[in-house]
Structures are given as structure tokens and as C-alpha cells.
């Protein structure tokens with residue numbers, strides 16, 4: 001079983017502009033769509049595409065719970081959240097300009113969680129997670145959930161002995177590395193928190209995997225590098241037309257962990273993850289991809305051992 005934990009969930013409001021975003025002009029919308037924005041939820045969606053059983057955990061606000069429930073139901077994402085009464089799950093604005101690739105993201109901070117809310121989450125997690133399970137903790141920490149709370153959560157998971165994957169950034173990523181988790185996937189900016197630019201990057205990456213079993217640095221259109229058991233694998237990514245790359249990393253992580261849970265060989269986990277993420281960036285929302293199309297793209301992914 002895989003559990004995904006989204007501590008600071010969000011509902012994405014996709015704003016499709018008629019033209020390009022211009023100051024001083026009335027920027028008209030072509031249409032609006034909604035999507036889930038939580039990184040763990042994106043991971044769950046990706047796991048579903050390989051039909052790997054998973055459940056999304058975390059917090060959710062009650063005042064707009066119906067909205068989140070509807071999006072999760074549309075995407076068939078099984079979940080069991082700690083409800084935080086009288087609070088609203090934050091919304092993020094994803095601005096998509098006509099005929100321009102990429103997106104502009106504007107996010108709210110999210111509601112404040114209390115120690116009581118965190119305690120309820122720990123109880124839920126400890127009542128569900130078993131030694132053989134995989135737990136993915138993804139996304140930012142909400143106000144009120146501090147680094148020491150993350151440390152508490154990670155230590156409880158370590159006590160259970162499950163496989164811990166973290167898609168975190170900044171100080172939270174540093175904390176996960178300090179405590180020692182099994183998997184991290186920093187992108188090209190997030191890795192700078194762990195490896196300073198003046199250092200010998202590949203040596204440091206090798207060193208990092210002595211502590212963290214799987215370190216995958218994702219490099220956008222330049223693919224990714226996986227450091228595991230003293231070996232470095234450079235993974236290419238298929239060339240596709242970029243529409244919106246938000247969620248590419250989440251798709252990569254969800255797909256990788258699903259394949260990993262199915263005990264697929266590492267290179268297959270990596271090539272499918274790369275292909276699914278590449279397929280995903282051709283869609284305008286932050287979750288969608290086609291596993292069928294990705295399996296075709298997978299044939300184009302190359303994996304080289306770096307020496």
C-alpha cells in the first residue's frame with residue numbers, strides 16, 4: 001500500500017486567458033477549470049494510472065470541502081483527511097496564456113493547523129501505515145506545522161520502518177536528509193539547498209545516496225540523474241511540446257513509486273517516470289497524462305551510467 005501525505009493541500013483554479021497577460025489591459029478569460037493542486041494528490045493520481053492501490057492523507061479545510069471532494073472523486077483519488085473545521089483549503093491560480101507554453105502560478109499560504117490537528121494526523125497515520133508500506137510526503141508545510149513537527153512525523157514513520165519518500169524543498173528537504181529518509185527528488189533549484197554550486201556535483205550526489213537510498217535530481221527538459229547504491233544514472237526525457245510543466249515532478253515521483261512498489265527494475269521505474277512526466281507537460285492542468293501514450297514515449301528514454 002502507498003500513502004501520500006499532502007500537508008498543505010490546494011485547489012488549482014486554471015485561468016485560461018484569451019491573449020497574453022498584459023498590465024493596464026483588461027485580460028479576458030477564455031474559460032476557467034479546476035484541478036487538484038496538492039503534490040501528494042498529484043502523486044496519487046499518477047499511481048492510479050498504474051492501478052497501484054494508494055490513499056491520500058493530510059489536512060483539508062471544511063468550508064470548501066465539497067469542491068475538493070468533487071475534484072478528487074472525478075479523478076478517483078481515495079482519501080482520508082483530517083478535517084480542520086471552519087477553515088478553507090487554499091486555492092492556487094494557474095494563469096495560462098493563449099499560444100504561450102508554461103504557466104504563471106500564484107498561491108495562497110494555506111490555513112494554520114494546530115498541534116491538535118497534527119496529533120490527529122499522526123494518529124491516523126500510525127493506525128494505517130505498516131512496515132511494508134510506502135509513504136510519500138509531498139509539498140510545502142502549512143502555517144503552524146513547523147520543522148520540528150516534520151521531524152516528529154518522520155521519526156514516527158521511521159519507527160514503523162516503512163519506505164519514506166519526500167518531495168520537499170528548502171529547510172524541510174534539509175530536515176528530511178538530516179533525519180535520513182529513503183527517497184528524495186529535488187529539482188534543479190531544490191538540490192542547491194543540499195549541494196552548493198562550487199562543489200563537485202556528481203561526487204556529492206554519490207555521497208548523498210549513502211544516506212538516502214534513492215536521490216533523483218530532476219532537471220526539467222534535461223531529464224534527471226538518479227544516485228543509488230554508489231551508481232549514477234543519467235536519464236533522458238522525451239522531447240515534447242510544452243504546455244504546462246507544473247506537476248511534472250509530482251507525476252515523475254508518483255509514477256516512480258508506483259513502479260517501485262510493483263518491484264520493477266530501477267531503470268524501468270526511471271524510464272516510465274520520465275515518459276509519464278513528459279507526456280503530462282503536454283496537458284494544461286497539473287495532473288493529467290496518458291499511461292498508454294507514456295509507454296510509447298518510454299521507448300525513447302535513454303539511461304546512461306555516469307562514471
Ligand code: ATP
Pocket residue numbers: 186187188217218219220221222223224236237238239240242245246247248249250251252273274275277278281
Ligand atoms: P513540479 O512542478 O511537479 O514540482 P519539478 O520542478 O519538481 O516539477 P521538473 O524537474 O520540472 O520537476 O520535471 C520533472 C521531470 O519531468 C523531468 O525530470 C523530466 O523527466 C520531465 N520534464 C519536465 N519538463 C520537461 C520538458 N520541458 N520536456 C520533457 N520532459 C520534461
Ligand code: MG
Pocket residue numbers: 187220245248249
Ligand atoms: Mg520544474
Ligand code: MG
Pocket residue numbers: 167187249250
Ligand atoms: Mg517538484
